[in-house]
Amino acid sequence: MVPEIKVPRSMKRVLNYNEQKVEHGQAQLIHAENFLKLPHQLDLDDKQKRFENLMMRNERALTKTIHISLNFHPSENEKLNKELLKEITDEYMKRIGFERQPYLVYQHHDAGHPHVHIVSTLIRNDGSRISTHNIGRSQSEKARKELEKIYGLVSANKNELQKNIEQKKSNVQKLKYGKAETKKSISNVVDFVTSQYKYASLQELNAALRQYNVVADRGREEGRIYKNRGLMYRMLDDNGKKIGVQIKASNIENKPTLANLEKKFLENELKRQPEMKRLKNSIDWTLVKLQKSLKEFVRALEQERVSAIVSNDKRNKEHGFIYVDHQTKSVFSESKLGKEYTAERIFERVGIEQSKANEFNNERDIKNENTLSNVLELMMKPEDSNEELVYELMDKYKQKKQKEHSREL
Secondary structure, eight states, X not given: OEEEEEOOSXXXXXXXXXXXXXXXXXXXXXXXXXXXXXXXXXXXXXHHHHHHHHHTTOSSOSOOEEEEEEEXXXXXXXXXXXXXXXXXXXXXXXXXXXXXXXXXXXXXXXXXXXXXXXXXESBOTTSOBOOOTTTIIIIIHHHHHHHHHHHTOOOOOHHXXXXXXXXXXXXXXXOOTTTSOHHHHHHHHHHHHHHHOBOSSHHHHHHHHGGGTEEEEOOOTTSHHHHTTOOEEEEEOTTSOEEEEEEEGGGSTTOOOHHHHHHHHHHHHHHTGGGHHHHHHHHHHHHXXXXXXXXXXXXXXXXXXXXXXXXXXXXXXXXXXXXXXXTTTEEEEHHXXXXXXXXXXXXXXXXXXXXXXXXXXXXXXXXXXXXXXHHHHHHTSOTTSOHHHHHHHHHHHHHHHHHHHHHHO
């Protein structure tokens, strides 16, 4: 068992995190200790007021909330039913000095190992604050060892749990049509990406899914699927074209329907914000160390575990970057990062002048080989594509811009 203890500043944020997991079918409230109602009788207002009633008794304390997760070895999944999880949680909370505090226990189902999240407050009835100094090294570590002996729990550590997550990831590979059973392969990819990555739009989700040759497809705007807010998942070939059968979102185990995804969009918008700084730093560092080449920019960014994906609008026109940070599992459209990180600005920063922004955003002639849209399209071709063609096209693009500039003068 691996306990993880956090002392956040916002009780509201912690409650919302767990409640949204419940709404999305990824968690369940299984226990409410020292509340006046049973778990199924409590609404969000009941939970907040119970905690706030205690927290307002100490105005000096800066941190009044505690958020604990108890993580168990994957092999114990069948053994750990709700009743046993409640019993273990009560014993753990008693041993770290929280048996008289109100606390909520949420069983989560969004990872490869069984675990619960516990929400409580540090403020006692008399207004005093429970000290968290060395609570992990002393009370929690002692409780962990005792409970592992009492309940015969596997003595897992963080490395083992992380290894399990990485093993799950390694089982999700870039799909090849005809190499594996389509529905199962697509389901595995969708399940992994939708649960592990943080995205705030369907375009951003697709940027992550495309890394595995899968796409979420709403169909034609005038079609029945689109009008009924349906969503299908398709496999892509190496050229990014849809191939094979389509799988309904409702037929996939974690139900990644449009309605459920839209809830995740709102949740992820907040969860990914702290990870924006790392992504910006990775892009800035890549631009500093590379030579003046778009192709090199994309390749160097991959070494920072970031993919720059060309996004498409409703007319299937390329119009910008979506960045997929595989280290933090966060996805950001260029507009979310600011002007310095748009494809238009990246072109300028690597030495390709672009004087007319509408050439990038509103170009209509997709057949014109000198458009920025086609530069992007060829730049993102697979490694076995004709690389010389990319540089040739970029040279033509620069020559075209120089001629236009001369005519303006």
